[in-house]
Amino acid sequence: MAAKKPWSIRTFQPGADDAGIVKLLGQVATFDGSMAAIGSDMLAARLDHASARRGSAWRVAVAANGAVIGGLLCFFTGTLRTEVVVGVNPAFRRQGIGRALIECAPSDRRLLCASRESVGGARALLESTGFTERYRALLMRKEAVGIEDLAIAEGKIVEDTRKDSRRAILALTAALGDSGSAGDGGSDDRAWMKARLARPRAAALYLEVTGSDGKAVDGGVCIVAPCERAKKGERTAAGEPIVGVIEDIGLMKNLRGQGLSRALVRAGMHKLQQIGYRFVEVSADKRKAAAVELYEREGFDVVDEDVHWLKKEPKPAAS
Ligand SMILES: CC(C)(COP(=O)(O)OP(=O)(O)OC[C@H]1O[C@@H](n2cnc3c(N)ncnc32)[C@H](O)[C@@H]1OP(=O)(O)O)[C@@H](O)C(=O)NCCC(=O)NCCS
CATH class of the missing domain: 3.40.630.30 (Gcn5-related N-acetyltransferase (GNAT))
Incomplete structure (x- = not known):
């Protein structure tokens, strides 16, 4: 019998997954500084904005115990443009979760995303999924x-x-x-x-x-x-x-x-x-x-x- 994958990807459920996303953002921020750790009030404000479309295009990766260990957030900011944010809990990286999440991003839209130069995995993942560099900002x-x-x-x-x-x-x-x-x-x-x-x-x-x-x-x-x-x-x-x-x-x-x-x-x-x-x-x-x-x-x-x-x-x- 094939071993069961210890994680799965599903659609984000507003309300039920809010705390999981807030926790994930905090874990990634404090690990490599590549996502903003925001509180539940700020997450609610982002979800309320029209560009988030109530999180309907968002995805979460969940571990066997139901914990949120990865997320894909999408913001439809223009008629064509969509900003995507992908992050995986540091303890669960290099298992294909990041790739599985980014592949759920809308395929008919122009996707924008940002990463930090110091996070090597982000460059490798984005280049291998068809992203090209637009510009850089110095921190x-x-x-x-x-x-x-x-x-x-x-x-x-x-x-x-x-x-x-x-x-x-x-x-x-x-x-x-x-x-x-x-x-x-x-x-x-x-x-x-x-x-x-x-x-x-x-x-x-x-x-x-x-x-x-x-x-x-x-x-x-x-x-x-x-x-x-x-x-x-x-x-x-x-x-x-x-x-x-x-x-x-x-x-x-x-x-x-x-x-x-x-x-x-x-x-x-x-x-x-x-x-x-x-x-x-x-x-x-x-x-x-x-x-x-x-x-x-x-x-x-x-x-x-x-x-x-x-x-x-x-x-x-x-x-
Ligand atoms: C970028 C990130 C999402 C990748 O998540 P992940 O689950 O580890 O990615 P995957 O396991 O799906 O790896 C995808 C590919 O990226 C590459 N990769 C991932 N981590 C890497 C690393 N540390 N070094 C080199 N290559 C790496 C590999 O090519 C890998 O493909 P392979 O395993 O088939 O060789 C994760 O590192 C992360 O959360 N970083 C912080 C958030 C961030 O930078 N987001 C920006 C992207 S929007």
């Missing part, structure tokens, strides 16, 4: 010590202690346009932004300038938060990340080139130091030399790279 860190704000000629940088999600979305959209949602598939969404800002050690900073009508407008925004991808050694005994990250930063086009983005970065770094993080993390698209140079000048060192992948949908059959 950079520096110690959170001796950080001081920069004086600015125009406007002032303020913290929004009310953590208004609408304000954050408006400011990000004004500064970044459509590219503001790149990467996380849900930054246009109120519930997702609300959950992000509600995290105890997150903060939203704004560059207030005077608009043409004399009223104050948000010319820039900087959102700082705990690093959800912090590994085990980068957390306290209670599991709190000791790394804080500048998650979003944006400055309106007409304000660029005056040193204001540097001031905004510095304000974000300063805030993270005040909150009590030991390290500050940022991410810079390697294709954007200005961002990389800014962070280098601020003393950041490269610690890893996020590799962004694409798998084109098959050409429609000629009719």
Whole structure:
């Protein structure tokens, strides 16, 4: 008699599998930092967003005892594009689970996904399933010590202690346009932004300038938060990340080139130091030399790279 496979793949069941997914994300994050460890409130916000389609395309790998040991999360972020996130519990890797999950991803869509350069298995799996590299972002860190704000000629940088999600979305959209949602598939969404800002050690900073009508407008925004991808050694005994990250930063086009983005970065770094993080993390698209140079000048060192992948949908059959 053939030995029974000790795991199987099935569709995700909203509600019943939520705790299993939260646990899996935490296990993968603390092991290799390649998934964001999010709480059940944040998972609920992601599931509520239209792009998740209630998790109907999600899959879980379950062990013989029913525990969730792998997951495939899909976000239908555009008419063609679908972001996929695959992760396998470190104790269950190299058994074909990752491959079995990625093969369940929608085959008629253009798939986007991200991995870390330091996780060799991800590259091997993605290349062997038809993904090609799109671009890379540098993950950079520096110690959170001796950080001081920069004086600015125009406007002032303020913290929004009310953590208004609408304000954050408006400011990000004004500064970044459509590219503001790149990467996380849900930054246009109120519930997702609300959950992000509600995290105890997150903060939203704004560059207030005077608009043409004399009223104050948000010319820039900087959102700082705990690093959800912090590994085990980068957390306290209670599991709190000791790394804080500048998650979003944006400055309106007409304000660029005056040193204001540097001031905004510095304000974000300063805030993270005040909150009590030991390290500050940022991410810079390697294709954007200005961002990389800014962070280098601020003393950041490269610690890893996020590799962004694409798998084109098959050409429609000629009719
Ligand atoms: C990437 C990941 C999902 C792979 O999961 P997995 O269950 O170990 O993968 P599989 O056993 O199906 O392996 C698939 C192939 O990837 C390659 N591979 C996997 N791990 C590897 C490793 N550590 N070194 C080299 N090749 C590896 C092999 O080619 C393997 O095929 P083979 O066993 O037929 O030779 C897992 O490492 C993981 O969870 N990483 C963190 C999350 C992540 O990086 N996700 C990004 C992808 S969206």
